Amino acid sequence: MAKLKLEYIWLDGYTPVAGLRGKTKIVDGDADKFTLEDCPMWGFDGSSTKQAEGKSSDCLLKPVALYPDSSRENGFIVMTEVLLPDGTPHPTNTRATIPDDEGTWFGFEQEYFFYQDGRPLGFPEGGFPAPQGPYYTGVGFKAVGDIARTIVEEHLDACIDAGINHEGINAEVAKGQWEFQIFGKGSKKAADEIWVARYLLLRIAEKYGVDIEFHCKPLLGAYDDPLDWNGSGMHCNFSTEFMRTTGGKDYFLKLMDAFSKYREEHIAVYGPDNHLRLTGLHETQSIDQFSWGIADRGASIRVPHSFVKGDAYKGYLEDRRPNSAGDPYAIAGRVLQTIQTVPTS
Known part of the structure; x- marks a missing residue:
């Protein structure tokens, strides 16, 4: 023992x-x-x-x-x-409120910023780094620095050691911004692993004197303002067994009608301050609109080329609206609720 x-x-x-x-x-x-x-x-x-x-x-x-x-x-x-x-779920317990189905698969793309001394990692005191462009998937000290790379590699190893289905990492568009991806079969499993991965990231960053900023738009400003850097999302990739094995254009169009109908319900649980991020700029659709598009990073739901290949309309879809601070339990639960309103026959 x-x-x-x-x-x-x-x-x-x-x-x-x-x-x-x-x-x-x-x-x-x-x-x-x-x-x-x-x-x-x-x-x-x-x-x-x-x-x-x-x-x-x-x-x-x-x-x-x-x-x-x-x-x-x-x-x-x-x-x-x-x-x-008394053993009943606490009102804050969102996990207990969502349905679960191992046949429904979720992949979350968690973006975040490293912060140190009140500013994104790599931002000079009282100023700004070079404009966005070289940072996304960047390599080299000028692009990503040294502390960030150390933390994300340690975090990757910790997640793999924990048995989390971690699918990858990359530096993101803004200076000091990164992303990791988690995939799970079942809404609760996928959301559990995002929360544990967040926990591990926060804990690892402690020893480097770095904070993790999950707010979806920590840097604000007009479109041509040096403060207007990309926000952070948590894109939600999802598929059901029916979507993967059968699909079809008719079903897909009905599904998109349902996502459009419940747009406000989705936005309500997709993370706070999303109006600051979903402006229609920086590869986002406006928060008060719904659209879908093939390989369109500015759509509410992006349809991969593989989904429509041969007019099959079969596979997975990506909801680009959830933000980096959203609750993955609530996000997955809302996606499932909407899917379940569309009959498969």
């Missing part, structure tokens, strides 16, 4: 963006045989996380996913749902 270090993580009650919280529980066990079922229920003081009042502050943590933590000897990360004392 060994002393196992279980880092329980959960989403707090802050709005409009929930924060990640974590604390460590020590248990006896065999690290090679330890499973999710071995993780006990736990609790925390909800009055300190905006999830309870001080006169009745107990909240419960229900383990829902387990990941090896390679940064600790005998360490694990335990993703949890927050429950009320």
Whole structure:
């Protein structure tokens, strides 16, 4: 038997963006045989996380996913749902509210900025770096610096060690901006892994004195203003078993009609301040419009060439509207709700 270090993580009650919280529980066990079922229920003081009042502050943590933590000897990360004392889901528990189906696949493209000393990493004090252009998928100190590359490589290894289905990384369009991609079969699995990947990124950045900025538009300004740098999205790629195996143009057009009909419902859960990002500029559609287009990065939903190949209309689609600070549980849940309004026969 060994002393196992279980880092329980959960989403707090802050709005409009929930924060990640974590604390460590020590248990006896065999690290090679330890499973999710071995993780006990736990609790925390909800009055300190905006999830309870001080006169009745107990909240419960229900383990829902387990990941090896390679940064600790005998360490694990335990993703949890927050429950009320009676065992029912807490109002902040978005994971418990969404449907799940292993046949529905999601891929999230998480963009973010590195920040240090109150500005994006690589921005000079009191000024601006060279205009956008050389940073996207950039190589070399002038393009990406050194700390960022160190952090993203360490983060990549940590995610892979944890068993997260990490699909890639790249420097993004703005100076100090990066992206990682996560794919999962099932809405809850994919969203769990985004949250754990976010947690790992935040924790790794701590030792370098760097913050992670998930706000969708941290740098503002007019289109020709040096402050108007690209915002950050979390594009949501999705497919159902029917979309992958059958599809068809008629079904696709009905699906796009449904996404257009529920545009406001989608925008409501796609992340705060999205009006600052979805302006119709910088490869975005305006927040008050809906459009789809083949390989169109300015559309609300981008249709890959592979989807329409041979007039098949079969495969996956990319919703480009979710932003970098969005809750992947709520995003995936809303996408599923809309898909389920369209009959497949």
